[in-house]
Amino acid sequence: MQLKEILFEKLKISQEGIGKTKTGISTAAAELEKLHDQHEIVPLIEDYRELTKLQSTYVDALPKLINPKTGRVHTEFNQTITATGRLSSSNPNLQNIPIRTAWGKAIRKAFVADRGQRIVSADYSQVELRVIACLAKDKNMMEVFKKGEDIHATTAAKIFEVPLEKVDKEMRSAAKEVNFGVLYGMGAYGLAWRKKISRERAREFIEKYFETYKDVKIYLDKIKDTARDLGYVQTLFGRRRYLPEINSGVAQVRLSAERMAINMPIQGTAADLMKIAMIEVYKVIKDINQKSFNHEIIVKMMLQVHDELVFEVPMDMVEQVAKIIDEKMEKIHKLEVPIKVDTEAGKNWQEMEELY
């Protein structure tokens, strides 16, 4: 029995303003939120959805996949799946471990370092914004990064209408969706719907965004033009994505291809930078391990999460190793803006403390 039948047929809750799917009425989380106060069952369904998702995908699944020999969960990193050059992870996917909600954080906390070890994580700061600032040679955006400012935080202050100092981690995270969404072609309608703001405010935000970063706008338009001419787009390092549908006569298909076209060079360049960084970081880690007692592998590169590398490091080496990794990643390729990496360490993947 489907949830939509219960809500809209049995309980006869109004369908006013509720979005549709191909087959009927949507019961997605954002739509349920609208019904939150319409019936006492709705908040319970929202909680149920979150909990069963986390239970089935992570709590039930991951412990079964612990390798008895290593005591660890091992993933596969796929190198030839994505259209942009990113890796993907499967069986299980360890690139989508929860972090957002309280229960999600509890799951992430289960990823712990071995005895005497610490988890070290190094994540590129605002990575695709830095990449696009360079590719577009956008004066204003490059200036922002040279000054060491934070566009996610700035956007959060605007969307939530609070002073910059009042922006917390959760608000900053929510602002990422706005920054990347707007960049990659989100409309005023979509922005208003996602952020629960008026269409007018959304429209104004997008307009000012591209007014502020007008070279970005010009650059994105130029990518579409060259995609139409050549039939492909490419990253800074020449990785290509072919997009034959960019010249489709069907507007929906063509516009979709245009959004793919503007995203790929940015997401792909960030992926290229990370892949090069992984090779270089591996080399220095290998050197460190070769100098260890009995050439034992003591520093381990464990995971890649698109713009983040996760390591296991002996606790007495954390500061030294983190510094080497951090510098290698930041200097991986000379761009016209500084590339910043945020490095953290902790006993588990949830309770991490920033280094330096």
Next chain:
DNA sequence: ATCCAAAGCCAC
């Protein structure tokens, strides 16, 4: 028993 599409949702 196996495959498939759709909806929904986790992450970057």
Next chain:
DNA sequence: AAACGTGGCTTTGGAT
């Protein structure tokens, strides 16, 4: 007027 992108996993319901 509309229209962020990239993935993978689970559940459901239907078909082979």
